[in-house]
Amino acid sequence: MTQQYWVGDFFVDISRNQITHQDDTQILAPKAIAVLTALAQNQGKVVSQDALLDTVWANTVVSPNTLQRSIAQLRKALGDDGKVQVIIKTHAKQGYSLESNVKWQHEEHTQTPPQTTETLNQPVNNKSDVFQFTFKHAAAIIVSVALVILAFISLSEPTPAKLEIAKLNALTATDHRENAGIYSPDGEFVVFHRYEERLCINNIWAKSTKTQEEFQLTQQLNSHGSHTFSADGKSLYFIQEQDCRQPITQKQCYKLMGLDFAKSLRGAQTPTTLMECKNTRISTPIWMQGNQIALLQQTEQQWKLISYALNEQQSRDVYVPNEGSVIDYDYSLADDLIALTHVDGDGNYNLTMLKPDGTVLSQNQIELPPEIAKHRYIYPNFSPFKDRLMFSTGRQLFTLSYEGKISTIELPVDVPMGSPRFHPDGSRLLVIKGFYDRDMASVSLSELAAHYQDPLRDKHQQLYTIEERSITSEGGATFQPNGNLLAFYTFRSGIQQVWLKENSKVRQLSNFPLDSFIYGMHWANDGQSLLVNVSKELQQLTLAGETQTFSFNYPIEQLFYWDSQNQTALANIRINGIVKFAELDLSQLRYTILTNQPANWAQKDSTGRLVYTDGLDRFWYSNTLENTLIETLNEQGSNLQFVIDNDIIYGINERFQLWRYSLETRQFNIIGDMPRNIDYLSDVRGDKAFISLRIEAKKELAELVLKQ
Structure with a gap:
């Protein structure tokens, strides 16, 4: 089979899983290239989803989502738009078709875009033609210089990240619902919420990553949401929700709670109330250096970032948008750095990097790629990838650079999952999956x-x-x-x-x-x-x-x-x-x-x-x-x-x-x-x-x- 072909002015090399356009080469997953090749072999014809699945994933059981993800990757690589669909067209309930011209070539041919007969046979007979010819060459030189500049600029762009999975371990396999999992700072425990639906009880549990032994840390907590460890792993902090006795502006009241982790491993403990909010909401606690807890707080529908000093028992504002609202944030203990996503007064979606004292280091608008919905908010976490955060949209993983650039992560797991949490040594990551x-x-x-x-x-x-x-x-x-x-x-x-x-x-x-x-x-x-x-x-x-x-x-x-x-x-x-x-x-x-x-x-x-x-x-x-x-x-x-x-x-x-x-x-x-x-x-x-x-x-x- 021919290993190389053209789709319009995009050069496809099957043997290298590459698509090249004007000296810009992208490496795609082999299955995505195989999907494109199957469509190219039927150029202009509608190929059903079943036919593509049988061709590309022969003798393998996969969901249609896998094919749709490959189509999205191809559209992005080919500069296509999922709505306009110039190159790959979706036919509702029928399949897909490749609408661009396809030219197959042998491996010994060079990567020269196919030229039309009109271009090849055009004579140069007069001064006007000579001028046009010279102008075209000048334009080509300008384009070449521009490409060099773009190539230089692209050196600062994030390269696609890769995660290669050795195995998938199930950590919990009960009849209950487990979520909000995090690792302890030493990586020896996983801490999570477990909701027992039959009893309508929600508690915090811990599980040893070595012995697989489980420990119930609380009794009838009725707490939901994330939790966080102090750096030494001795204390655990979380938000508890309960019905307000006399509701004024909201039905739920919110408390910041603390728990002695070591004592809880020996027997369920009653947590200590550190801060209580009756007219505002608080969420997403994260321990920071200086014995502080960062929190999101909502006042009159606007979310802001605050910190609570455990020693002084006082809170202060860290980041309050002049207009708009904070969406999410994460904190890196190693870098003492906060990454915060928010919407500004113009409706733009931004990533702000700042220090815990509120000093803004950078602020950039987030550029959503075509495969992420126009109004989709993202919830990124710090990751082992240098200067890049990581987030999930369900079945797809992405990285987000500190400059607001998004790149896809290839991950061979076809299950929905939330934004993963990495083990302290970066060798594994914790995810929540379910149905x-x-x-x-x-x-x-x-x-x-x-x-x-x-x-x-x-x-x-x-x-x-x-x-x-x-x-x-x-x-x-x-x-x-x-x-x-x-x-x-x-x-x-x-x-x-x-x-x-x-x-x-x-x-x-x-x-x-x-x-x-x-x-x-x-x-x-x-x-x-x-x-x-x-x-x-x-x-x-x-x-x-x-x-x-x-x-x-x-x-x-x-x-x-x-x-x-x-x-x-x-x-x-x-x-x-x-x-x-x-x-x-x-x-x-x-x-x-x-x-x-x-x-x-x-x-x-x-x-x-x-x-x-x-x-x-x-x-x-x-x-x-x-x-x-x-x-x-x-x-x-x-x-x-x-x-x-x-x-x-x-x-x-x-x-x-x-x-x-x-x-x-x-x-x-x-x-x-x-x-x-x-x-x-x-x-x-x-x-x-x-x-x-x-x-x-x-x-x-x-x-x-x-x-x-």
Whole structure:
């Protein structure tokens, strides 16, 4: 087989896994080159995903995600755009095609771009032609000089990082959920949260990396989020969340806690409260030199970086954006350096390197490559790669230079994982992997009410019907207006996509790229299309699979409602890093702020009046002059969403009771008890309600051992 060929003016060398363009050579994964070669052999023709998988990954079981990742790598190397698709074109539900010209050549031929006959035979007959010829040569010299300059500049660009995995070790294999894993400073222990769902208890555990013995460090902690060690490994610090006794601005209160690690290994201990916040949120504690704890703190929706001095028991600001908000940060003990990502007042996404005293060393805008969604925020950690951070988008790993440049990491592990934590010696890294199994179910409201009113009812009786089941997450089920279709989203194809169900038949409607996530979906008034918030960007999706993107210049955090007739939508949006509740004008790509805080959920009634819940789960109803609190529904709100059908609000309270409230008559009543593993209420039509049920949520710690 010929080992070299041209795709347009890109020279492909199969034997070296290289793509060269104007003296710029890139090395790609062999499988990516094999995919390109298979497409080149069928230039201009559509090659199905199955055919490509059978050709490139013969006798190997892989998911379609693996192929899509190779396509993304090829598009980046070829300077292609996933949206415009000039070179590699995606054909929905069919496959891919290579649209550029392909010229095959033998190995003894030189790397000279194929020239057209018109160029080769052009005569030089007059002064004008001579001038053109001379000008072309001058231009070529200028281009050559420019390429030399670019090559010199590129020396400072980060080269692609490589991680070669020797083996994958499972560190925990229980029926519980483990997350937030970190190594102890000496690397001898892994510390993590373990949530026992049957008992609804969350505690911190430790596991010896040598003996595999486990130690429960706390008792009924109910703590979530990350934790951090002091440099000597003697103390462990973390955030504890609990219900506020008298909520004022938030339902949860937050405490910075400390724990003696050595004592906890001998028996579970009660942690010590170091700092408590009742009106602000704190998260992401990291111990720093000088016996300080760095923390993120949120005040009026803006996040800032603070530090808490353990000796003085006082906090101070380290970095507060003039406008915008901090997104994430990490700290390097070895370099005494902070890396911080934030959104500024112009909506730009930046990386700031600073010292713990707040001195800014550098600040650069982060340049997201095509394979990372436009509004995707990243959460980088320090890594063994010099002057580069590391982060994950789910199934893809990247490095981020201190100058804001992103490079892909080749990693042969096809499982979603969070940003990894490296062992102190850099020889291995800790990751969290797992899955979320959620089913769609329906409930008859009349049967539920009859059962609830029966004084002899069996509280353990199953009153729901599973409508759609897979081994992954199904959710967001909504009825088609004036139709029989049911729209929902699921990971059953490997990537979260929109699917349609009619009677017993289901089909995939969307074809979103790798690492896409859906944050809300709503039918059009006529039932002929859906508005989907995919990767925080709104796309209108027709029943034929055609899409239209509404390119707002800011992230759409959550889509609640869509009025297709007036082309307006209700959503939480992030303006310069601050999340606010707004109404969107899709025709003009404009917004109107409704509240300066995010809503928990929102809908509109038949007259177009707004109903929403705030951060305290209180219900508000819009009137001509101002929004009115629906006092009857105090204590009935929760994070399980609500639905309005025929001007009746249906919701689920924190006691897992389904209720209804008429906006017209203002009558309220409890319908019945819902299963305690309910995730949320997604839709109601007449006597039928759709819910999402959590079947199993599995997270576990794993360790990737690197080749030395």
